[in-house]
Amino acid sequence: MVVFEKPKSLTDVSMHYCPGCTHGIIHRLVAEVIDELGIEGKTIGIAPVGCSVLAYNYFRCDMIEAAHGRAPAVATGVKRSLPENIVFTYQGDGDLASIGTAETVHAAARNENITIIFINNAIYGMTGGQMAPTSLPGQVTQTSPYGRDVTQCGYPVKVCEMLSQLDGPEYLERVTVNNVKNIRNAKRAIKKAFQNQVEGKGFSLVEVLSSCPTNWGMTPQKALEWIDEKMIPYYPLGVYKDRSANKEAKA
Amino acid sequence: MSTTQILIAGFGGQGILFAGKFLAYKGMLDGKNVSWLPSYGPEMRGGTASCSVILSDTAVGSPIVSNPDVLIAMNLPSLDRYEDSVVPGGTIYVDSTLIERKVRRTDVTVHYIPATRLASDNNTPTLANMIIVGKLLSVMQDFGTDSVNAALKKVVSARHADMLDINLGAMKLGAEN
Amino acid sequence: MADKVLMKGNEAIAEAAILAGCRHYFGYPITPQTEIAAYMAKRMPKIGGTFLQAESEIAAINMVYGVSSTGKRVMTSSSSPGISLKGEGISYIAGADLPALIVNVQRGGPGLGGIQPSQSDYFQATKGGAHGDFHMIVLAPSSVQEMADLTVKGFDLADAYRTPVMILADGTMGQMMEPVSLDYTPKAPVEKPWATTGTQMQREHNIVNSLFLAPDELEDMNMKRFQRYAAIEKNETLYEEYRMEDADICIVAFGIAARVSKNAINEARARGIRAGMIRPITLWPFPTAPISAATQHVHSFISVELSMGQMIEDVRLAVEGRAPVTLCNRTGGMIPSPEQVLQAIQTAAENGGAK
Numbered sequence: 001m002v003v004f005e006k007p008k009s010l011t012d013v014s015m016h017y018c019p020g021c022t023h024g025i026i027h028r029l030v031a032e033v034i035d036e037l038g039i040e041g042k043t044i045g046i047a048p049v050g051c052s053v054l055a056y057n058y059f060r061c062d063m064i065e066a067a068h069g070r071a072p073a074v075a076t077g078v079k080r081s082l083p084e085n086i087v088f089t090y091q092g093d094g095d096l097a098s099i100g101t102a103e104t105v106h107a108a109a110r111n112e113n114i115t116i117i118f119i120n121n122a123i124y125g126m127t128g129g130q131m132a133p134t135s136l137p138g139q140v141t142q143t144s145p146y147g148r149d150v151t152q153c154g155y156p157v158k159v160c161e162m163l164s165q166l167d168g169p170e171y172l173e174r175v176t177v178n179n180v181k182n183i184r185n186a187k188r189a190i191k192k193a194f195q196n197q198v199e200g201k202g203f204s205l206v207e208v209l210s211s212c213p214t215n216w217g218m219t220p221q222k223a224l225e226w227i228d229e230k231m232i233p234y235y236p237l238g239v240y241k242d243r244s245a246n247k248e249a250k251a
Numbered sequence: 252m253s254t255t256q257i258l259i260a261g262f263g264g265q266g267i268l269f270a271g272k273f274l275a276y277k278g279m280l281d282g283k284n285v286s287w288l289p290s291y292g293p294e295m296r297g298g299t300a301s302c303s304v305i306l307s308d309t310a311v312g313s314p315i316v317s318n319p320d321v322l323i324a325m326n327l328p329s330l331d332r333y334e335d336s337v338v339p340g341g342t343i344y345v346d347s348t349l350i351e352r353k354v355r356r357t358d359v360t361v362h363y364i365p366a367t368r369l370a371s372d373n374n375t376p377t378l379a380n381m382i383i384v385g386k387l388l389s390v391m392q393d394f395g396t397d398s399v400n401a402a403l404k405k406v407v408s409a410r411h412a413d414m415l416d417i418n419l420g421a422m423k424l425g426a427e428n
Numbered sequence: 429m430a431d432k433v434l435m436k437g438n439e440a441i442a443e444a445a446i447l448a449g450c451r452h453y454f455g456y457p458i459t460p461q462t463e464i465a466a467y468m469a470k471r472m473p474k475i476g477g478t479f480l481q482a483e484s485e486i487a488a489i490n491m492v493y494g495v496s497s498t499g500k501r502v503m504t505s506s507s508s509p510g511i512s513l514k515g516e517g518i519s520y521i522a523g524a525d526l527p528a529l530i531v532n533v534q535r536g537g538p539g540l541g542g543i544q545p546s547q548s549d550y551f552q553a554t555k556g557g558a559h560g561d562f563h564m565i566v567l568a569p570s571s572v573q574e575m576a577d578l579t580v581k582g583f584d585l586a587d588a589y590r591t592p593v594m595i596l597a598d599g600t601m602g603q604m605m606e607p608v609s610l611d612y613t614p615k616a617p618v619e620k621p622w623a624t625t626g627t628q629m630q631r632e633h634n635i636v637n638s639l640f641l642a643p644d645e646l647e648d649m650n651m652k653r654f655q656r657y658a659a660i661e662k663n664e665t666l667y668e669e670y671r672m673e674d675a676d677i678c679i680v681a682f683g684i685a686a687r688v689s690k691n692a693i694n695e696a697r698a699r700g701i702r703a704g705m706i707r708p709i710t711l712w713p714f715p716t717a718p719i720s721a722a723t724q725h726v727h728s729f730i731s732v733e734l735s736m737g738q739m740i741e742d743v744r745l746a747v748e749g750r751a752p753v754t755l756c757n758r759t760g761g762m763i764p765s766p767e768q769v770l771q772a773i774q775t776a777a778e779n780g781g782a783k
Contacts, residue, residue, distance in 0.1 A: 011633075040627070040629065041626055041627050041628040041629040041630070042626040042628065043626065044497075044498075044624050044625075044626060046494075053639065054639075056635045056637060057635075059633070060627075060633055061626070061627060061633055062624035062625065062626055062627055062633050062634045062635070063624065063633060063634075063635045063636070063637075064493075064494070064497045064624055064635070064636040064637070065524070065635070065636065065637040065638065065639055066490065066493070066520075067490060067493075067516055067517065067520050070486065070487070070490035070493075070517070073482070073486070073487040073488075073490035073491050073493075073494065074490050074491070074493050074494035074497070075494060076480070076487075076491050076494060077452070077454070077490070077491035077492060077493060077494020077495040077496075077497070077498075077502070078494040078495070078497060078498055078624070079494075080452060080478045080480065080491070080494075080495065081452060081478075081494070081495040081498040081500050081502075082498050082625060082626070085625070085626050102483050102484055102486075102487065103483070103486075103487050103490070105483075106482075106483035106487065272434065272605065275434055275605060276434055279432065279434060279607045284607075285434070285606065285607060286604055286605070286606050287434065287604060287605040287606070288600060288603060288604040288605075289603055289604075291459070291460055291543070291599070291603050310690075311606070311687075312687050312688065312690040312691035312694070312766070313684075313687045313688040313690070313691050313766055314600065314604050314606075314684075314687060315600070315688070315763060315765075317765060405433075405434070
């Protein structure tokens with residue numbers, strides 16, 4: 001009896017992620033959700049530019065590689081062309097919250113019926129550890145060697161809080177994957193974000209606070225602790241918007 | 252084998268482009284090669300508007316009319332700007348309600364039509380353009396053809412079908428003046 | 429044959445696109461092409477299509493990328509400054525071997541420039557226009573009828589060769605009205621087994637992608653793409669010859685410049701000067717062969733352009749030094765007059781091909 005196996009909607013290609021990186025966990029959660037909802041055959045994923053640029057090799061569904069930051073626009077095109085299919089993007093913080101801010105905000109404002117998995121690890125990983133739009137005040141990176149100076153570089157972008165001000169989006173939640181309990185909770189949120197699309201509810205984004213041991217310069221274990229100690233206080237976990245739930249509560 | 256190059260100019264809102272479109276459609280229905288080219292951009296909105304119309308027995312080359320055979324000037328700035336560009340022997344139609352001065356050129360034929368006043372007296376204040384067009388067609392002995400009605404139907408939207416007779420009336424008024 | 433109707437060039441492009449089966453349009457307002465968006469906004473909802481005013485030109489071209497990935501016909505349109513913003517997306521579309529139609533109704537530049545007609549995006553359109561080793565097919569209409577015809581052809585070429593196709597028009601072509609006949613017999617749709625439409629659990633996953641980290645793999649992709657380009661150059665080069673049989677002087681001009689030049693050529697002929705014209709209809713691929721062949725009898729070439737002289741470089745490459753090539757131009761939104769072109773012809777006639 002197999003008690004633990006690879007989700008069917010992941011390919012057999014070995015992932016390139018660094019040891020201790022949480023991308024692998026999140027890929028797995030997305031794949032488990034796709035399996036459980038039985039939607040692999042009609043799902044089209046959009047990979048970003050960033051560490052998860054090669055995600056198109058890992059998911060077994062049809063995949064499209066987008067230009068940096070443009071995944072929500074590409075997803076909009078795909079979903080408008082194939083409204084019966086399931087379309088998701090998988091994007092990092094530089095992709096979604098810096099170069100692609102406009103695409104993110106307007107896809108949310110239009111309430112595009114798509115699912116976005118947003119990986120916030122407070123750093124540019126692929127290019128070797130530069131300051132991200134979500135790097136914390138004081139955080140040391142290659143391009144903020146003396147710590148992020150908010151008088152020079154401004155403050156981090158809180159994506160869920162920002163998007164929650166829009167009338168458009170259906171569902172916004174911030175989760176993390178730094179322990180078993182949080183991983184289970186993250187999977188629940190990701191499943192809801194896909195289920196919303198299946199039900200035609202609209203724009204659903206799950207922000208996942210993630211670790212980058214390599215570029216943070218920490219052991220994997222220390223990096224997971226850093227999420228608790230530093231990231232969650234700045235980026236509180238929780239539901240930022242859930243329109244259907246609010247409607248039901250009012251009813 | 253002939254080509255007529257027409258330049259219509261005036262304020263935005265005087266129906267400059269509409270008049271040009273009518274003439275182009277009529278030309279097309281008469282079997283001619285035609286082109287219609289408007290001025291465009293911010294100047295369209297409230298400023299001066301102009302359009303070039305070419306009617307030809309042969310293929311139309313450049314759609315830009317820089318030396319018109321026919322100039323319709325619906326305001327003073329248009330007459331000031333384009334009077335000298337009319338070809339010798341050409342024709343200028345002047346809305347004499349809005350343009351007090353006379354045409355200075357002596358080598359062109361000029362028709363002064365108090366189009367804006369006629370339009371106003373006729374309770375169709377927006378149709379000074381078609382009054383001058385009526386005059387133009389009568390001078391060119393081109394009124395009364397089937398293509399006049401057919402072209403009007405093309406340029407007046409179906410939603411404003413009541414405007415067909417009103418436009419025709421304005422053109423007749425121009426033809427009689 | 430369908431009745432002729434008077435249409436603006438911009439509207440003719442939009443209606444022809446719909447007749448060609450395009451049901452997805454993404455754009456952003458910019459003069460002088462906005463009629464295309466307005467027309468699509470009116471028509472698409474009535475025929476089950478998508479019109480979406482994107483948040484930016486960048487988003488619009490990436491929405492095009494998305495729809496094209498699913499195998500459907502899709503287009504965007506803009507004018508010069510907006511096309512620069514689309515450059516990134518066009519490069520990705522070329523790199524992922526996706527078909528798409530992009531319309532550039534040019535205005536004067538650089539920068540915000542002006543809004544009057546121009547041909548100063550010739551380099552941008554024909555030399556790639558964005559990063560990387562690629563071309564796109566560039567079609568240059570010279571009448572409202574061609575605005576429509578080349579739109580339909582553009583979709584066919586894009587599908588046949590899996591490449592972006594650009595309609596390179598200008599403000600005059602977009603704004604002018606001429607009689608146009610929209611009478612097209614739709615071609616059988618091209619099979620697109622590469623499209624990302626969902627595996628339906630029936631096949632391996634498709635990946636639409638322009639990333640190839642192994643340089644030998646990327647080289648291979650580029651080589652294959654250029655094999656297709658060679659086929660395009662061989663099979664799809666289009667041009668019109670006008671009074672060229674006995675011409676001593678050859679004008680090379682496209683779009684509105686060709687229209688103006690026809691007037692000048694007819695006047696020159698009336699004065700006994702044997703002038704003619706080669707009008708490129710495809711700017712890429714450029715009609716190098718007929719220009720080269722014309723050097724047998726032509727003693728002078730004149731490139732007539734609404735720019736500081738961009739196409740003239742391709743004319744010179746075709747002429748290969750066998751005859752002088754001069755420029756007759758206006759820029760910044762100005763259009764050469766027939767008189768100016770006639771003057772250039774007369775000067776060439778007087779010089780008699782002297783270099």
